[in-house]
Amino acid sequence: MKKVFQTKRFEFYTAGIETKLELAYYGDIRAGFPSPAEDFNDERIDLNKILIQNPLSTFYVKVIGNSMEGDFSDGDLLIIDKSLEWKENRIALCFVEGEFTLKRIRIKNGKHYLVPSNSEFPIIEINEYNNATIWGVVAYSIKNHK
Amino acid sequence: MFAHIDCNNFYVSCERVFNPSLNGKPVIVLSNNDGCAISRSNEAKALGIPMGAPAFKYKEIIEENNVHVFSANFPLYGDMSNRVMSILATFCPMQEIYSIDECFLDLSGFDVDLKEYGLQMKERVYKWTGLPISIGIAPTKSLCKVATRVAKKFPKETNSVHVIDSEELRIKALKWLEIGEVWGIGRQYTKKLLAKNIKNAYQFTCMGDDWVKKHMSIVGLRLKHDLQGIPSIMIEEVKDKKNIATTRTFDYNTENYEDVKERIVTFTTKCAEKLRKQGSCCNSIQVFIATNFYRKDLPQYSNSICIKLPFATNSTFELAEYAVVGLEQIFKKGYAYKRAGVFVMDFTPENNQQLNLFQNRNAKHIPIMKAMDKLNRKYGCDLLRLGAQAPGKTWRMKQEKLSPHYTTNINEVLTIKV
Numbered sequence: 001m002k003k004v005f006q007t008k009r010f011e012f013y014t015a016g017i018e019t020k021l022e023l024a025y026y027g028d029i030r031a032g033f034p035s036p037a038e039d040f041n042d043e044r045i046d047l048n049k050i051l052i053q054n055p056l057s058t059f060y061v062k063v064i065g066n067s068m069e070g071d072f073s074d075g076d077l078l079i080i081d082k083s084l085e086w087k088e089n090r091i092a093l094c095f096v097e098g099e100f101t102l103k104r105i106r107i108k109n110g111k112h113y114l115v116p117s118n119s120e121f122p123i124i125e126i127n128e129y130n131n132a133t134i135w136g137v138v139a140y141s142i143k144n145h146k
Numbered sequence: 147m148f149a150h151i152d153c154n155n156f157y158v159s160c161e162r163v164f165n166p167s168l169n170g171k172p173v174i175v176l177s178n179n180d181g182c183a184i185s186r187s188n189e190a191k192a193l194g195i196p197m198g199a200p201a202f203k204y205k206e207i208i209e210e211n212n213v214h215v216f217s218a219n220f221p222l223y224g225d226m227s228n229r230v231m232s233i234l235a236t237f238c239p240m241q242e243i244y245s246i247d248e249c250f251l252d253l254s255g256f257d258v259d260l261k262e263y264g265l266q267m268k269e270r271v272y273k274w275t276g277l278p279i280s281i282g283i284a285p286t287k288s289l290c291k292v293a294t295r296v297a298k299k300f301p302k303e304t305n306s307v308h309v310i311d312s313e314e315l316r317i318k319a320l321k322w323l324e325i326g327e328v329w330g331i332g333r334q335y336t337k338k339l340l341a342k343n344i345k346n347a348y349q350f351t352c353m354g355d356d357w358v359k360k361h362m363s364i365v366g367l368r369l370k371h372d373l374q375g376i377p378s379i380m381i382e383e384v385k386d387k388k389n390i391a392t393t394r395t396f397d398y399n400t401e402n403y404e405d406v407k408e409r410i411v412t413f414t415t416k417c418a419e420k421l422r423k424q425g426s427c428c429n430s431i432q433v434f435i436a437t438n439f440y441r442k443d444l445p446q447y448s449n450s451i452c453i454k455l456p457f458a459t460n461s462t463f464e465l466a467e468y469a470v471v472g473l474e475q476i477f478k479k480g481y482a483y484k485r486a487g488v489f490v491m492d493f494t495p496e497n498n499q500q501l502n503l504f505q506n507r508n509a510k511h512i513p514i515m516k517a518m519d520k521l522n523r524k525y526g527c528d529l530l531r532l533g534a535q536a537p538g539k540t541w542r543m544k545q546e547k548l549s550p551h552y553t554t555n556i557n558e559v560l561t562i563k564v
Contacts, residue, residue: 005164005222012164014225055448056229057274083274095166133166135276 010093010100013060051140057083059136061093071117072102077142084137086112091138096124100135147260147283147311149251150290151234151267153227154278154298156247157185160226161216163276172213176201178429178492184218184388220492224432224452227489229275232448235485236439237267243393246432246489250287264307284310288372288379291329292319292347316375320348330369330379335362347373390428392416393487399438401482406435407473413488414469418462421490422519427458429492431465433472438484448485449476458494461511462518465490 005012052058063076071091072078080093086105094103094114103114103124112126112134126132153159157175162168172189176182183190183199193211195204201215208215227246235241240252253260264281271279280301282293289310296319297308310316326336328347338361344350351373359367371378392413400406410433421428436448451472459465469488 005219007165054274056232082276098167131166135166 007100009064011062011064013062051079051142052081053139054081054083057081057136058139072141073143075144078102078138079140079142080136081139082136084139086134086137093135093138094132095135096130096132102138105134105137147253147256147285148287148290149238149253149260149264149267150282150284150287150294151230151249151251152280152282152294152298153230153247154280155185155187156227156277157216157218157223158187158190159277160219160223162187163226164222168214172211173216174201174208174213175216175218178218181217218492220430220432220454221452224430224450224489224491226275226277227432228434228448228450230271230277230279231434232436232439233271233274234267235436237263239395239440241395241485243391243487245391246389246491250290253283260311261307261309264309265305268306279306281307282310283308284316285375286372286377286379288329288369289316289319289375292323292373295323295327313375317348320351320373321346323347325350328369328373330365335366338362388493389489389491390417390420391487391489392420393434393485395485396483399441399444399482399484401480403477403479406477406483406486407470409486410435410469410473410488411466413486414466415462417488417490418460418465418515419519419522421460421493422496422515425496426493427460427496428455428465428490429458429494430454430490431468431472432489432491433469433476434485434487434489435473435476435483436485437481441482441484444482445480447478447481449478451476460496461515463511463514 059080059082061078061080063072063074063078065074078093084090086092086107088105088107090105092103092105092114094101096103096114101116103116106113106115106123114124114126114132114134116123124130124132126134158168158173161173161175168187170189171187172193172195173187174183174190174195175185177184181201183195183197183201183204186195186197190213193207193213195207195213201208207213223246230247231241231243231249234249234251238251238253238256240254242250242252244250253263256263260283264283268279268281271277280294280297282290282295282297284290284293293308293310297304297306300308308319310319323346325331325339325344325346326333328350331339331350339350342353344353351370353370355367355370358370362369365379368378394409394413396409414431417428417431430452432450432452434448434450437444437446439446453468453472455464455468
């Protein structure tokens with residue numbers, strides 16, 4: 001992972017896909033009843049393949065600090081895919097009023113809105129006047145739960 | 147038909163991707179060694195900051211107009227370049243990367259609306275990377291370059307994609323283009339042509355072949371034919387660049403590390419040769435490898451790495467060493483590689499190297515390199531090679547259609563039986 005850029009609240013990285021991390025895959029986890037098929041399962045998972053569908057348009061972005069509204073906290077790693085479509089309810093890295101910020105996309109009557117998870121902040125409409133733009137859509141985020 | 151793709155103000159645009167507040171503001175990027183402008187936003191150009199301008203000379207303009215100044219971030223530019231080139235390669239298997247921010251696509255036999263196809267390329271590159279590009283499509287490469295200039299100059303009218311597909315459009319574009327702006331016509335020739343009252347590219351194409359050949363060499367004549375719509379020029383002939391690329395599509399796929407390494411070393415050798423020819427040393431080298439996008443049945447992988455050299459060099463030995471270090475970092479087993487390339491960038495003039503007591507640059511290489519270039523020029527391309535390069539012709543570029551170098555290589559001049 002090479003750091004290519006840093007802003008106040010985010011660090012940008014290029015997605016390193018040179019190595020693969022293969023983990024044995026044990027099927028879907030369901031509490032209680034292990035699937036009998038699991039005994040025969042030798043499929044392996046490469047996390048790079050799952051998390052990065054399109055390496056050409058994928059950037060890693062690291063969250064700095066805890067000022068982020070709601071869902072994200074310091075050290076979280078976002079996997080942003082710029083080629084993903086802007087769809088209702090997707091979370092996007094946006095550029096609003098001179099800063100990068102994370103918002104949820106809402107589409108109403110053909111208009112795009114950026115909704116903060118903290119309801120005290122205003123909802124912003126994307127139009128040509130306020131320079132609010134969607135930089136890329138969050139495909140996955142990696143959280144440290146330790 | 148060919149397409150020429152050029153990233154707009156590439157280094158500045160890369161900075162803007164990660165800092166959109168720079169949009170619409172004057173921005174310049176400076177070279178690391180001597181602090182000269184190597185990329186300028188349109189706003190900075192409008193302020194009269196020329197290409198190659200030393201920042202200290204323009205301090206007042208920079209401060210008064212709040213010009214944003216960056217020093218070059220080559221690893222970032224290299225990574226963005228790799229993305230753009232790889233996206234464009236998905237549109238056409240015959241890609242020739244000309245520099246870090248320019249490439250040609252050979253669209254022969256493409257039964258598509260070319261304007262529409264160009265717009266799709268532009269939109270996909272912008273959506274996936276955030277980088278703006280301009281596209282020129284025409285029957286020859288130098289006409290493509292002319293078309294790209296039109297696209298850049300008139301982004302609204304052309305939507306940044308211009309196609310020259312008729313005699314009328316060809317002449318219109320050439321009449322518009324000032325002679326000094328023509329690709330491959332340097333300052334010397336511009337002076338000569340202006341003295342003959344040749345002011346635009348169209349007038350140049352109306353000159354007699356004999357005059358052009360006599361005063362501008364065979365390369366000038368080929369350029370003239372190319373601008374007339376007859377494919378005549380090889381892009382390597384147009385020199386003195388800010389960065390140099392050697393990239394190829396292989397004849398066949400290979401999974402073998404040694405094969406790929408041999409290619410990378412050969413490409414590096416070519417880059418080093420070109421560097422020495424124009425009297426430059428480079429401070430950064432980039433290596434990229436990619437699988438065949440058109441084999442959807444095979445696993446896909448592409449990657450690039452940019453290495454900052456500890457000292458400026460144009461020695462084949464030193465550059466090859468770093469190129470291989472780079473390749474080792476990105477090479478992944480189990481993939482069939484189809485394309486690879488080497489870029490050198492961040493140039494310093496050869497005679498202007500900073501003295502550094504601790505630099506590793508081996509002065510012994512200079513006479514060896516000189517001898518190597520001399521012999522290779524005299525006896526054909528690859529007489530002297532590094533040990534890591536393969537002998538024989540197994541990997542030569544696909545050049546079946548290329549006529550001999552009748553006029554430029556003493557071993558290939560026309561022979562007749564008497």
